[in-house]
Amino acid sequence: MATGRRGRPRSTAVDWAVEQATLDLLASAGYHGLTIEAVAARAGVGRPTVYRRWPTKDDLVVDVLSRAVPVMADPDTGDALRDLEVLAAGVLERLVAAGVGPVVLAVLGAAIDRPELASRLAERYLSPRLGVLSEVITRGVRAGQIRDDLDVEVVRDLVLGPLVYRVLLTGRVWNREERTAAMAAVRLAIAAPGAAAPAPPVTGPPRRRRPASSPS
Amino acid sequence: MATGRRGRPRSTAVDWAVEQATLDLLASAGYHGLTIEAVAARAGVGRPTVYRRWPTKDDLVVDVLSRAVPVMADPDTGDALRDLEVLAAGVLERLVAAGVGPVVLAVLGAAIDRPELASRLAERYLSPRLGVLSEVITRGVRAGQIRDDLDVEVVRDLVLGPLVYRVLLTGRVWNREERTAAMAAVRLAIAAPGAAAPAPPVTGPPRRRRPASSPS
């Protein structure tokens, strides 16, 4: 006697069209230029249809980003420090990928004084992505590769923070050399004291030696 | 023979009222809730009067923040690593100070896809503040206290990034223990190899060589 879902079911084609339109507009007009009206128009959809699914522009954006940015797989190479480098490299890649990085950060920034958006963002976007990182860190701690006197979250901050901060400040990511140097430095900060000698970095040892240069 | 400005001079009282109103509204409604209309109303000022001074909402916000958040003085304790810790502690303080931290980050986030805002922000807000940091780092490198194979900017990212990232993600700052642990870890990442052992924590006697310079 179970009644099936009543009423006309929502069209998946509409879902798809709206999400696509959102991505297009984010890329072309940026987060602040995104308009429900424009999304609806571009998707060939009535405005109320968008509101039916996403009560807020932010809900829409978070949802779309969650779907558009793939969650990184756990590399699990046996060396947690190397795993972290791989993941960080993945984050860098995503931050430069077509328009997505700026948008994520813009939403992050916008979320700061909008608790609703923040929690939705945390739940739908951040949790799954940071979860992988936490697992790797925990594994590294257990394996004696990562210091056990740092909270998992602190390690996470040390690994991703510098990288994201650069984007936040300048809108651009590290270049190859900066990345290599920074990651090696972070390794020093979080590696367990008695751990094996630092494995050769992902892209060979940088033996740079020049003084600080331009101030951005 | 220089003719003085003709016509009625701009009222400094208006400047003051508008800036105050902006701060109030930022605190109460957040960045996204800030409206030129509301600012003008609260300041008891005509809307065009606001526009006459600041062409956009963002210009206003950046200007107000620049004035409201004091530039930190260079501690110059002789130990660049300790100086960095002091500065980082100062940044943390400012991030939790009444409503200002979230706003700065929200503006940073919003600036990402608005180049005009970004450059104004860099010019008026970031440059003077990050300048102090750069000086300290450069000094530390010269003194053999900070590794010389890292760009100044990378060091800056390593010092401030983790701290800011935490705020960005969670809206909150490190607690005392997290802060101590994280800073010690960062020290490992950036200290020059042969440098002295980690000095006692910041809470010890400052022993500064010269007094802090002018705020603002």
Add this chain to the structure above:
Amino acid sequence: MATGRRGRPRSTAVDWAVEQATLDLLASAGYHGLTIEAVAARAGVGRPTVYRRWPTKDDLVVDVLSRAVPVMADPDTGDALRDLEVLAAGVLERLVAAGVGPVVLAVLGAAIDRPELASRLAERYLSPRLGVLSEVITRGVRAGQIRDDLDVEVVRDLVLGPLVYRVLLTGRVWNREERTAAMAAVRLAIAAPGAAAPAPPVTGPPRRRRPASSPS
């Protein structure tokens, strides 16, 4: 070999519920506040079910009114002028009856620039009701009681017009004295020249020759 209607027959319960809901809403929200959506909701019915029966809101309203306002019976007292007074009194009664009068006039007004509504209104509502009046007038003309140099429609206008106009202007009907005076005046306008002196007022003994017919 005529095949009866196939499939599930329309539910008369639905008809009833929708009509009742319409009357309720007309009374509580007026004509302009009447919404198909609200009607369907109040009737506990799907919106398409309403549309299946009545293509437009106006069709629905006209239909409901036609059923709700009973057609007046022909008094047929032998005195056509008195018959007209009785009918006019009936119209007055109906105009003040719970919420129906205003609605009828609102629909009349709305019909003026909507020919479809107008014709449906004429066909379903007005014709049967004005038909009785026409019969009485025609009978009066034949009996030499009503002037024969006036069109039936003009007489009708003279009898009902003043009465309806008052409602249209003020939303209220004549009081007892106004009614008596006005009707007496109208009698002067339409009575055949040689007719008997004005009979005693309506409240006297009816003395009808045949009973009132079906009230539909």
Add this chain to the structure above:
Amino acid sequence: MATGRRGRPRSTAVDWAVEQATLDLLASAGYHGLTIEAVAARAGVGRPTVYRRWPTKDDLVVDVLSRAVPVMADPDTGDALRDLEVLAAGVLERLVAAGVGPVVLAVLGAAIDRPELASRLAERYLSPRLGVLSEVITRGVRAGQIRDDLDVEVVRDLVLGPLVYRVLLTGRVWNREERTAAMAAVRLAIAAPGAAAPAPPVTGPPRRRRPASSPS
């Protein structure tokens, strides 16, 4: 020290454009097809500008009609009954004038279940127009030309009611013959008993004599 009106004064050009657009749209789309959005668009005006002046579609319509339909002048021929005929003829003219008649009636109808509209209509439209009629009637009563045992309002109902009722029912006005006949009949209803013999009607005596014909 009286401060003159502050702020930018409202543009009379806007008033004019909006009123013109309203009339155009009333003529082309009718009352029910009138849309604030369309009015604003046609007037080349922002929607809020319309709302600033007229909070409601109905306020707008009433205002526009008040201005568009000229108040009739008091004929004051010395013969109040003739004056009334002239005024009634004027009303007839206005009712057939380009699109205005239907609109007035539609608004009248719509006003019935919207007290706000009704009072605004009464105040701005009806009062000045019916005022002239009242004056003529009062004068006629004083001069012994109109019966003094009828309220002024009842006389008004008797004069205008039949005429308006016909429009309400059929959307059309009396033709020449109907008008002549009806007005002569009304004269019988309201003329004082001892008054001078009925002056020759405005367009000569109709000596019609045919039975009632087509319905409606």
Add this chain to the structure above:
DNA sequence: GAGTAAACGAGACGGTACGTCCTGTCTTGAT
């Protein structure tokens, strides 16, 4: 009885209009 065709409730759909809010510009009279 077993099919089956239509009606049913529910509710999604593309739209249109609503009335509000804010933007950035402009036009006043007054200072």
Add this chain to the structure above:
DNA sequence: ATCAAGACAGGACGTACCGTCTCGTTTACTC
């Protein structure tokens, strides 16, 4: 020339209904 005030064109907001369209379910005729 600046000020407070406020009107202006424009545009997006989020809501309410419109009339149409699927859905899965129910129901009464027909075979």
